[in-house]
Amino acid sequence: MTLLRLENVVKRYRAPDGTELTVLEVPWWELDRGERVALVGPSGSGKSTLLHLLCGIVRPSSGSITLLGERLETMKESALDRLRASQVGYVHQSFQLLPGFTALENVLAAAAFGSSLSKRRQRERAAELLERAGLGDRLDHLPRQLSQGQQQRVAIARALVNEPALLLADEPTASLDPETAARVMELLIGSAAASGAALLLCTHDPEMAARMERSVSIKELAARPAAVRLA
Numbered sequence: 001m002t003l004l005r006l007e008n009v010v011k012r013y014r015a016p017d018g019t020e021l022t023v024l025e026v027p028w029w030e031l032d033r034g035e036r037v038a039l040v041g042p043s044g045s046g047k048s049t050l051l052h053l054l055c056g057i058v059r060p061s062s063g064s065i066t067l068l069g070e071r072l073e074t075m076k077e078s079a080l081d082r083l084r085a086s087q088v089g090y091v092h093q094s095f096q097l098l099p100g101f102t103a104l105e106n107v108l109a110a111a112a113f114g115s116s117l118s119k120r121r122q123r124e125r126a127a128e129l130l131e132r133a134g135l136g137d138r139l140d141h142l143p144r145q146l147s148q149g150q151q152q153r154v155a156i157a158r159a160l161v162n163e164p165a166l167l168l169a170d171e172p173t174a175s176l177d178p179e180t181a182a183r184v185m186e187l188l189i190g191s192a193a194a195s196g197a198a199l200l201l202c203t204h205d206p207e208m209a210a211r212m213e214r215s216v217s218i219k220e221l222a223a224r225p226a227a228v229r230l231a
């Protein structure tokens with residue numbers, strides 16, 4: 001069942017010299033519910049731009065992005081914020097935890113925006129996720145009191161707290177050593193599978209990409225004509 005559909009999506013930016021720069025073109029692409037897909041491509045090819053478009057942080061210059069039946073480009077900012085908070089989890093390369101908040105509070109901050117659960121259930125769910133991530137004894141630690149791998153596990157718990165349909169991960173293991181990276185990937189894939197979330201993972205690492213069900217490159221996305229949907 002289709003979760004996400006892109007149709008004739010183009011993103012352009014204005015370069016410092018005033019010329020228009022086309023940074024991404026996707027004639028047609030679909031992602032199904034629960035799928036695990038690696039997004040690959042060289043540096044600067046538009047991977048992060050695509051993730052930003054999919055969660056509505058960035059709007060397309062033209063074309064249409066449909067997530068869970070909602071056309072993102074036509075939505076008001078407030079409705080888009082609500083959809084993003086409740087249905088999209090985002091794991092960044094550099095974790096991006098709130099430095100003055102504990103591990104538990106970082107996860108709860110995401111629940112406060114996107115969850116329909118009671119405060120008590122939010123707290124229980126956040127603690128459960130952190131425990132599942134192996135951080136049951138670190139709930140009250142601040143990010144600076146956690147290792148890099150632990151911080152990324154908090155970020156994964158935060159991304160999952162609202163049971164999103166779509167989990168986006170932008171090179172989530174790039175700043176971790178290989179052993180920690182493998183453990184973080186395990187958690188990311190296991191958690192997405194357990195919650196039924198689709199996982200779209202940007203990576204330069206062929207080993208990480210091989211752990212997904214399929215890979216797609218930015219080049220392939222640009223080359224695929226809109227007519228393939230008829231095939």
Ligand SMILES: Nc1ncnc2c1ncn2[C@@H]1O[C@H](COP(=O)(O)OP(=O)(O)OP(=O)(O)O)[C@@H](O)[C@H]1O
Nearest residue numbers: 013014015023041042043044045046047048049050
């Ligand atoms: N706000 C912006 N204004 C102008 N150009 C931008 C802007 N944001 C991104 N770009 C350009 O868009 C292109 C794609 O950038 P993007 O960050 O999506 O690439 P990427 O594939 O994620 O790269 P990396 O693997 O290095 O993270 C780059 O050429 C970049 O210079």
